[in-house]
Amino acid sequence: MKAIGYRSPGAITRIDALEDIxxxxxxxxxxxxxxxxSAVSVNPVDTKVRRNAAPDPGAYRVLGFDAVGIxxxxxxEAQGFTPGDRVYYAGSVARPGANAELHLVDARIAAxxxxxxxxxxxxxxxxxxxxxxxxxxxxxxxxxxxxxxxPAVLVIGGAGGVGSIAIQLLRALTGLTxxxxxxxxxxxxxxxxxxxxxxxxxxxxxxxxxxxxxIGAPGHVFITTQSHLHQKDVAELIAPQGKVGLIDxxxxxxxxxxxxxxxxxxxxxxxxxxxxxxTADIGEQGRLLAEVARLVDAGQIxxxxxxxxxxxxxxxxRDAHAAIESGRxxxxxxxxxx
Numbered sequence: 588m589k590a591i592g593y594r595s596p597g598a599i600t601r602i603d604a605l606e607d608i609x610x611x612x613x614x615x616x617x618x619x620x621x622x623x624x625s626a627v628s629v630n631p632v633d634t635k636v637r638r639n640a641a642p643d644p645g646a647y648r649v650l651g652f653d654a655v656g657i658x659x660x661x662x663x664e665a666q667g668f669t670p671g672d673r674v675y676y677a678g679s680v681a682r683p684g685a686n687a688e689l690h691l692v693d694a695r696i697a698a699x700x701x702x703x704x705x706x707x708x709x710x711x712x713x714x715x716x717x718x719x720x721x722x723x724x725x726x727x728x729x730x731x732x733x734x735x736x737x738p739a740v741l742v743i744g745g746a747g748g749v750g751s752i753a754i755q756l757l758r759a760l761t762g763l764t765x766x767x768x769x770x771x772x773x774x775x776x777x778x779x780x781x782x783x784x785x786x787x788x789x790x791x792x793x794x795x796x797x798x799x800x801x802i803g804a805p806g807h808v809f810i811t812t813q814s815h816l817h818q819k820d821v822a823e824l825i826a827p828q829g830k831v832g833l834i835d836x837x838x839x840x841x842x843x844x845x846x847x848x849x850x851x852x853x854x855x856x857x858x859x860x861x862x863x864x865x866t867a868d869i870g871e872q873g874r875l876l877a878e879v880a881r882l883v884d885a886g887q888i889x890x891x892x893x894x895x896x897x898x899x900x901x902x903x904x905r906d907a908h909a910a911i912e913s914g915r916x917x918x919x920x921x922x923x924x925x
Contacts, residue, residue: 588612589925590687591901592647596639599908604637607901608647612689619662619691622674626710626923627685627899628653628892629907630748635836636680637908651684652677652859653919654692655700655710665694667873675700675876677714679862686904688925695869696862698876701883708890711919712752715891716879717858717872719753722809722832726854730761733806736826739764741797743789743821744811746774748919749834751781751891753809758782759887764802768793777917781889789813793820806830812914815839822846832856893918899925 590610597604615621633650642648658672668674676697678685685692700709723729729740740757744750745767757765758781767778768789775786787796797805804826810817815837822845825831831846832854846853861869882888894910896903899922907920 588688590647590649591899591904592642592649592686593637594642594647596637596641599634599637599905599912605901605904605908606647610647610649610687613683613691615660615662615665615691617662618664618693618695620658620665620668620674620694620697621660622654622656622690622692623659624654624656624685624688624690624899624925626655626706626921627651628710628714628919628921629904629911630714631911632680632714633684634908634911649683649686651686651690652680653710653712653714654678654685654690655706656690659689661694668694668697673700674698675709675713675880677717677858677872680859681863686899693862693869694873696872698873698880701880703884704890707895707921707923708892710921710923711748711890711892712879712883713876714858715748715752715919716756717875718749718834718856719756720875720879721858722834722854722856723753723756726856727807727809727830727832729757729763729807733826733829736806736829737764737803738762739766739802739805740807740809741766741768741793741805741824742783742809742811743768743793743817744813745769745778745781745783745786746917747811748891748916749811750809751777751918752888753811754778754781754783755888759882766797766800766805774917789817793817794824797824804829808832811835813838815841818842818845822849822851825849825851827851830854891918892921894920896920896922897924899923
């Protein structure tokens with residue numbers, strides 16, 4: 588089968604940073620679905636792994652943690668699907684990725700793709716939807732009020748892949764006020780279109796901008812990027828007993844003492860935790876993706892795809908990685924078709 592992989596970690600500017608390769612077809616076992624991949628999207632985790640994680644000596648590492656495709660075969664323990672089903676999923680960072688014609692995924696973390704979306708639009712959703720859903724509803728418990736706090740959620744980095752879907756989930760599933768940050772005219776317009784009630788500039792101090800809204804201190808803050816730059820502002824603007832969610836890899840140590848005085852709790856989200864450790868509730872990811880598909884088909888959530896590159900090959904994947912690393916993308920970049 589065709590695939591894209593790398594032999595050694597490093598900068599995306601190298602010609603061998605990602606290469607077109609040929610690998611044996613995988614065989615499904617256990618809970619596996621064998622999926623013929625039709626579209627994939629690119630996430631920051633792809634670039635982080637490519638820069639830092641060396642494959643086994645002499646082997647290629649295949650990335651790709653968002654996919655849409657057709658089930659071709661199933662392992663003996665896989666349930667809930669049949670060959671021919673069109674599925675979408677994010678996979679697991681502990682297994683070979685979906686930048687390949689054929690891919691194995693645990694059936695419990697997959698769901699039928701939204702019928703109303705084409706492959707490219709559907710491929711933009713799984714990883715960011717899982718990350719946003721688990722953070723908002725499992726970690727931060729945003730529907731559980733914080734005493735005295737404004738019924739509001741601040742999403743820092745609202746125009747990115749995760750922020751884009753978090754805004755929509757909040758609007759579709761809660762009555763909370765959504766405040767999002769963006770710093771450029773095009774990204775401010777984007778988060779407004781997605782449903783943010785208020786948009787503030789994360790290039791400027793956040794606390795005064797929150798105060799100027801006149802709605803009170805939010806009880807929940809979701810930091811999707813550059814948490815080390817925003818920690819002091821967040822500690823100042825959040826309500827006492829509030830909750831802060833983090834998903835990035837801070838470039839400098841966080842000062843946890845900033846949050847002690849207000850008894851603010853910090854919550855990490857790692858959407859690969861369930862599949863990596865085979866948790867008892869691993870099936871929650873398949874179930875939430877099925878609910879996201881329902882919301883999409885009902886017109887309550889839209890895909891966050893903003894660019895589609897064709898075909899799926901090393902050259903286009905290198906371009907996508909470079910765009911992600913620029914830190915200036917809006918929504919999701921998708922590759923379609925081998």
